[in-house]
Amino acid sequence: MKKVMKIFVLLITIVLFGCSCGRANLENDVDKFIQKRFNDTDSTKTAKETNGKEIFAILKKDLFLQNVSKSLVKVMGNEGNKVIVRLASDTEDKIKEQIEAINEAIVCNAQAIIISPADDVALIDSLKKAQDGGIKIITMDSSVNSEVAKSKGLKLPPFLHIDNDKAFYEGVKSLGKTIEGSSEVLMILGDQNTIPGQKRKEGGLRALGEMPSLKISAIEDGKWSLKNGYEIAKKYLVSNPNIKVIICGNDQMALGAAQYVNEAKLKGITITGFDAMPDAKKAVTEGRLLYTIEQSADGYAKKAQDTINKLINGKNVQSDVIVETRIINK
Numbered sequence: 001m002k003k004v005m006k007i008f009v010l011l012i013t014i015v016l017f018g019c020s021c022g023r024a025n026l027e028n029d030v031d032k033f034i035q036k037r038f039n040d041t042d043s044t045k046t047a048k049e050t051n052g053k054e055i056f057a058i059l060k061k062d063l064f065l066q067n068v069s070k071s072l073v074k075v076m077g078n079e080g081n082k083v084i085v086r087l088a089s090d091t092e093d094k095i096k097e098q099i100e101a102i103n104e105a106i107v108c109n110a111q112a113i114i115i116s117p118a119d120d121v122a123l124i125d126s127l128k129k130a131q132d133g134g135i136k137i138i139t140m141d142s143s144v145n146s147e148v149a150k151s152k153g154l155k156l157p158p159f160l161h162i163d164n165d166k167a168f169y170e171g172v173k174s175l176g177k178t179i180e181g182s183s184e185v186l187m188i189l190g191d192q193n194t195i196p197g198q199k200r201k202e203g204g205l206r207a208l209g210e211m212p213s214l215k216i217s218a219i220e221d222g223k224w225s226l227k228n229g230y231e232i233a234k235k236y237l238v239s240n241p242n243i244k245v246i247i248c249g250n251d252q253m254a255l256g257a258a259q260y261v262n263e264a265k266l267k268g269i270t271i272t273g274f275d276a277m278p279d280a281k282k283a284v285t286e287g288r289l290l291y292t293i294e295q296s297a298d299g300y301a302k303k304a305q306d307t308i309n310k311l312i313n314g315k316n317v318q319s320d321v322i323v324e325t326r327i328i329n330k
Contacts, residue, residue, distance in 0.1 A: 053080070053081055053082055053111055054081075054082050054083075054084055054105070054108050054109075054110045054111060055072075055076055055081050055082070055083050055084070055110065055111055055112045055113075055114065055308065056083075056084050056086060056101060056102075056104070056105040056108075056110050056112070056113045056114070056115075057069050057072050057073075057083055057084070057085045057086065057114045057115075058086045058088070058098055058101040058102065058105075058113060058114070058115040058116070059085070059086070059087055059088070059114075059115070059116045059140070059141075060087070060088055060090075060094065060116045060118055060141075060142075061087040061088055061089055061090050061094075062090070062224060062252075063251075063252065063275075063277055064250070064275045064277065064295070064297070065087070065116055065140075065141065066087065067277075067297040068140070068141075068297045068300045068301065069083075069085045069087065070297070071297040071298045071300065071301035072085070072114065072300075072301045072304060073085065074298075074301070075298065075301035075302055075304075075305055076301065076304070076305050079305060081111070084105075084108075084110075086098075086101035086104070088101075088118050094118040095118050095119050095122045095123065098115070098117070098118050098123055098126075099122075099123060099126045102115070102123065102126040102127060102129075102130055103126065105130060105135060106129060106130050106133055106135065109133075110130075110135055111135070111136065111308075111312070112135060112136040112137065112138070112308045112311070112312075113127070113130055113135055113136070113137045113138075114138050114139075114140055114304050114308075115127070115137065115138075115139055115140065116139070116140045116141045116142055117139060117142055117143065117144055120142070120143065120144050120145040120148075120195075121144070121145050121148050123144065124144055124145070124148055124149055124152050124154050125152065127144070127154055127157070128152055128153060128154040131154060131155060131157075136308055136311040136312060137157040138157050138158045138159070138160055138304060138307050138308065138311075138321075139157050139158070139159045139160065140159075140160045140161070140300060140304065141160070141161055141196060142161075142194055142195050142196060143157075143159040143161070143195065144156070144157070156319065158307050158311070158317045158318065158319060158320075158321055159319060159320055159321065160300060160303050160304060160307065160321045160323060161196075161320070161321075161322065161323065162295045162322065162323050162324070162325050163199075163322055163325070164195070164196045164199035164200045164203065165199040165200070165202050165203035165206075166203060167200075167203070167274075167293050167295070167325040168199070168200040168201075168202075168203035168204050168207075168249075168274065168293070169203035169204070169206055169207045170203075170207075170327065171207075171272060171274065171291060171293050171327055172203070172204045172207035172208060172247055172272070173207040173210070173211070174291065174327060174329075175207075175211070175214065175245065175247075175270070175272070175290075176211050176213075178270070178290060179213070179214065179244075179245060179270060181213065182213045182214070182215065183213070183214055183215070183242075183243075183244040183245050183270075184214075184215050184216075184217040184240065184242045184243045184244065184245070185208065185214050185215065185216050185217060185243065185244075185245045185246075185247060186217055186218050186219075186220075186232070186233070186236050186237075186243045186245070186246045186247070187201075187204060187216065187218070187219045187220070187246075187247045187248075187249075188220055188222040188228070188229055188232050188233070188246060188247070188248045188249065188253045188254075188257060189201050189204075189219065189220065189221055189222060189248075189249040190221075190222065190223070190224045190249035190250055190253070191221065191223045191224055192221045197221075197224075197249060200249050200274065201219075201249075204247055214245060217236065217240055217242070217243050218236050218240075218243075220232045220236075222248070222249065222253040222256075224249070224250050224252055224253065225252060225253065225256070226252040226253065226255055226256040226259075227256060228253060228256065229248060229252060229253030229254060229255065229256025229257045230256035230257065230259050230260045231256075232253075232257070233246060233256065233257035233260045233261065234260045234264075237260070237261070237264065237266065237269070243269075244268055244269060244270060245269075245270045245271075245272075246269065246270070246271045246272070247272050248271065248272060248273055248274065249274060250273065250274045250275050251273040251274060251275045251276070251277040251279065251280035251289075251292055252275075252277075253273075254271050254272060254273030254274070254280065254283075254289055254292070255273070255279060255280060255283060255289075257271050258271050258283060258288045258289060261288075262288065270290050271288070271289050271290065272289065272290050272291055272292070273289050273291070273292035273293070274292060274293045275292060275293070275294075275295065276292045276293065276294035276295070276328050277292070280292040281328060284328060284329060284330065285330070287330075290329060291327050291328060291329035292327075292328050293325050293326070293327055293328070294325060294326050294327075294328050295323060295325050296323065296324075299323045299324065300323055303321050303323055307321055
């Protein structure tokens with residue numbers, strides 16, 4: 001009876017869901033299901049391990065990180081690794097989804113996890129379990145809380161990131177070469193509950209503090225959203241026609257602001273972006289954005305591969321691994 005049921009459940013699961021880490025682990029999961037179903041505590045079945053070559057990329061679902069995931073697949077695939085991408089939805093379920101993806105990596109006996117944490121605390125227990133199982137971990141774009149990680153026994157993973165403060169500072173500072181006379185400024189920032197959002201704000205404020213001709217009129221959190229960029233730009237440009245500069249924390253918000261400016265047929269508005277997404281680079285070429293700042297997806301992927309190789313070979317890895325940026329303008 002159990003044998004028949006195992007075959008049935010296994011076939012249905014393969015057809016409906018498949019398994020990213022191989023049939024052996026799927027059989028093990030089915031064994032556990034059957035054992036629980038029949039309360040068979042004497043079962044001696046054990047899981048066959050996979051070859052451990054899988055690398056899980058567990059990232060937040062935004063356009064830039066989606067591009068990074070594609071670069072990871074390309075760059076690491078050339079090294080003979082299988083990259084399994086899991087993009088958490090932009091909903092309240094994103095933490096749960098990332099925990100499930102970490103557990104999947106553990107079941108698959110993955111070689112490494114590259115993760116952009118949706119929360120700096122909630123994933124630490126799961127990451128500790130993975131680390132204890134020998135899985136190498138690196139964080140990307142955002143990291144985990146170092147104090148909480150230490151208290152729970154998680155060895156802090158290497159953190160791949162750009163210098164958001166410096167990159168945003170340099171971009172805003174370059175406005176001094178372009179903007180003539182005085183102007184009021186609207187800042188539409190990324191999610192202020194995230195490290196990148198906070199650091200870009202700090203860099204932008206530092207640069208504006210060195211340019212008295214640019215006066216901050218308003219600062220809003222646009223949560224990285226194109227829609228929010230559009231609505232915030234509309235709100236402030238309608239109420240304050242003296243705003244001539246809109247500094248945005250990413251390309252999506254910048255493109256949203258540019259969309260409103262175009263629809264309202266406004267002239268003389270300077271808008272800046274960040275991320276160098278294809279649509280933003282096109283907007284720079286067309287003059288709808290002054291500049292965008294490139295953080296290379298391929299650069300992230302190459303740094304990730306190099307860092308994982310060092311971890312696997314027991315070599316020293318810096319706690320902060322910096323990916324370079326550059327300003328893209330006409």
